[in-house]
Amino acid sequence: xxxxxxxxxxxxxxxxxxxxxxxxxxxxxxxxxxxxxxxxxxxxxxxxxxxxxxxxxxxxxxxxxxxxxxxxxxxxxxxxxxxxxxxxxxxxxxxxxxxxxxxxxxxxxxxxxxxxxxxxxxxxxxxxxxxxxxxxxxxxxxxxxxxxxxxxxxxxxxxxxxxxxxxxxxxxxxxxxxxxxxxxxxxxxxxxxxxxxxxxxxxxxxxxxxxxxxxxxxxxxxxxxxxxxxxxxxxxxxxxxxxxxxxxxxxxxxxxxxxxxxxxxxxxxxxxxxxxxxxxxxxxxxxxxxxxxxxxxxxxxxxxxxxxxxxxxxxxxxxxxxxxxxxxxxxxxxxxxxxxxxxxxxxxxxxxxxxxxxxxxxxxxxxxxxxxxxxxxxxxxxxxxxxxxxxxxxxxxxxxxxxxxxx
Ligand SMILES: *[C@@H]1O[C@H](CO)[C@@H](O)[C@H](O)[C@H]1NC(C)=O
Ligand SMILES: *[C@@H]1O[C@H](CO)[C@@H](O)[C@H](O)[C@H]1NC(C)=O
Numbered sequence: 425x426x427x428x429x430x431x432x433x434x435x436x437x438x439x440x441x442x443x444x445x446x447x448x449x450x451x452x453x454x455x456x457x458x459x460x461x462x463x464x465x466x467x468x469x470x471x472x473x474x475x476x477x478x479x480x481x482x483x484x485x486x487x488x489x490x491x492x493x494x495x496x497x498x499x500x501x502x503x504x505x506x507x508x509x510x511x512x513x514x515x516x517x518x519x520x521x522x523x524x525x526x527x528x529x530x531x532x533x534x535x536x537x538x539x540x541x542x543x544x545x546x547x548x549x550x551x552x553x554x555x556x557x558x559x560x561x562x563x564x565x566x567x568x569x570x571x572x573x574x575x576x577x578x579x580x581x582x583x584x585x586x587x588x589x590x591x592x593x594x595x596x597x598x599x600x601x602x603x604x605x606x607x608x609x610x611x612x613x614x615x616x617x618x619x620x621x622x623x624x625x626x627x628x629x630x631x632x633x634x635x636x637x638x639x640x641x642x643x644x645x646x647x648x649x650x651x652x653x654x655x656x657x658x659x660x661x662x663x664x665x666x667x668x669x670x671x672x673x674x675x676x677x678x679x680x681x682x683x684x685x686x687x688x689x690x691x692x693x694x695x696x697x698x699x700x701x702x703x704x705x706x707x708x709x710x711x712x713x714x715x716x717x718x719x720x721x722x723x724x725x726x727x728x729x730x731x732x733x734x735x736x737x738x739x740x741x742x743x744x745x746x747x748x749x750x751x752x753x754x755x756x757x758x759x760x761x762x763x764x765x766x767x768x769x770x771x772x773x774x775x776x777x778x779x780x781x782x783x784x785x786x787x788x789x790x791x792x793x794x795x796x797x798x799x800x801x802x803x804x805x806x807x808x809x810x811x812x813x814x815x816x817x818x819x820x821x822x823x824x825x826x827x828x829x830x831x
Contacts, residue, residue, distance in 0.1 A: 443483065447475040456664035458770050462798045466812050471666035478672070493548040493578040501553045506808050508560045518596040521589045522574035524552045525604065526563035537568040537828060538606035540597060542590050542626075544617025544646075544805065546668075546676030547578045555616075557808045561821055562614075566828040569606050571597050575622075582682050583746075590622045591629060598636045608637035610831055614824070616804050617668075617773070618676075620647020624749035624760075624780070631759040638761070640831055643824050645766040646801050649776035650750040651677060651743055653709045654692045657723040658774035665770045668801035673772060681746075687739045694728025696740035702728055708750055713782050714775050750780055758787040764827040765791060766820055768799025794823045 451472050457464045477499055481492030490498075507513075514525045528536075539562055543555040552574045563570040575589035594613070601608050615623035627642045654670075663670035674692070678685045690696055706712075711725055719725075765781050767774045784791050796803070799816045807817050 439483075443476070443479050447472055447479055450479075451475055454664055454669075455666055456662075458665060460769060460798055461800060462816065463814060466814065467666055467800065470806065470812055474667060491579040496549050497545075497551055497577070500549060501551055503554070505553065506557050506560070508564060511560045511563050513556070513560070518593045521593045522552060523593050523597075524556070524559065524572040524574070526559050526570040526572070527604070528563060528567065528569075532567070532605065535601075535605050535607035535610075537566065537610040537612065537831065538597070538601060538604070539563075539566070539568045539570045539612050539614050539828065540594055540623075541570055541572045542575075542613070542615035542619030542622040543572065544615070544619045544802075545577075546618050546673070547582075547586060547680045548676050550617075550805070554805060558804065558821070561807065562825065562828075565821065565825040568612075568828065569604050571604075578676075578679050583680055586618065586622060587625060587747075591626055594626050594630075595633075595636065601637065610640050611637060612641045612643060612828060612831070613639055614643035614645075615647065616645040617801065618648055620644040620777075621649060621749060623647070624649065625747060627760045628747075628749060628752050628756050631756060641762045641764065641827070642760065643764045643766075643827065644777060644780070645804055645820065645824070646768055646771050646773055646799075647777055647780075648773055649780045650709060650748040651681070651746060652697065652705060652748065652751070653694065655694055655726055655728065656711050656775035656779075657714055657719050658776075658778075659772050660723055660726075661721045662770050662772045662774070662801075665772070665800055666802075668772055670772055681742070683739045683742065687735050690729070690732045690735040691739055691743075695730060695732040696735040696743070697728070698731045698736060698740075701740070701744060705751060708779060708783060711775075714778055718775065718778065750776065750783065754787060757783055758789065760784070760789055762790040763792070764824060765793045766796065766823065767793070768796045768801060768803060768816075770799060771801040773801060792827055794820070796820065 455471055457467055461467055477496050481495040484490045484495050485492045510529050512527045512529055516523050516525055541559055543550050552572050555572060559570045559572045573590045573593040576585040613623040613627055623642050624644055627639055630639055674688050763784055765777050767777045781791055781793055796816050803814050803816045804820050806812060
């Protein structure tokens, strides 16, 4: 019996060191740490931690013990929660959707600003808990009531679970602002990464709703705004930059949309859409609309590969029907609330928001834009991570707090 246990322990040890070694090699061979990142070593450590999580997730998934997304979130949620003595955090359910409410301990004579926050993580990582510190900080620094909206995720739940859940929680909150001491004239939707996409989409959906308070502003940080053109400069320039590499983004995207990963090479090169579609989206999705200063760092324009009919039927046709915020009609986009956009130079999604910025500006929607020259995807979620702190995180928080206070 003891002997068997020793063998098992030994095998576990070999597997663990093998995975550790693989992760370090994988990082050193594939990760691109740009010179403009302020703390390259910290980013390397974070990326190795991330790869460790993903690799273990893949091993456990292959062994049919636990799925990768479940394992990744379970491990992330083991991080201890930081309590803030000035903020009351309440776990609630709006229908079946979990939400966290953040309120200041001190009462206010006048109603406060309300922030509805949608977290990121590509439907694989991230939870209400992982974004707890950020929401606490937002609540305190901007003197607001923050509602953090949870949603169903992979592996069981796919498109459009996140949209459905977040929209329902948003409507519920908008109908009960009085109970939470929120000023109906000052409700802001805010999201990071996939959460930014949710915030933008929900703003677009709410323009039709005369029965609900009007959203005052939207804050979109490193947001996913489209899923059609993967040949924009930022996708090429930052494809191997942690924390969101093109390969992990493709993993999240194909699983969330339930498109067979076999189509990935065709979709990434634009062979999933016919020329007529590319012509139609050109004015919104083309690299021509990206300012010249973002086309440095080795970028060369490439044309879309010729149409692959099967890829069109299996992926393109489906994707074209999706409500990506960047391809919404002008009559919708022109009515969305004022926006604060935050882009990071070393983020594959940078150009998604640059394109949305152009659309909003062309249609006369007021835009405040902040570009982080030293930022990378996910930098906002690395808050209060003890020594792995990046100055960029604090800068983004200060900028959005300033924007909220100025409303
Ligand atoms: C379409 O793409 C698939 C997957 O890459 C490939 O096997 C197939 O040959 C392509 N079809 C055409 C007509 O190019
Ligand atoms: C988290 O970090 C922010 C910004 O650096 C800081 O202001 C805050 O006090 C920290 N919160 C905790 C609970 O450590």
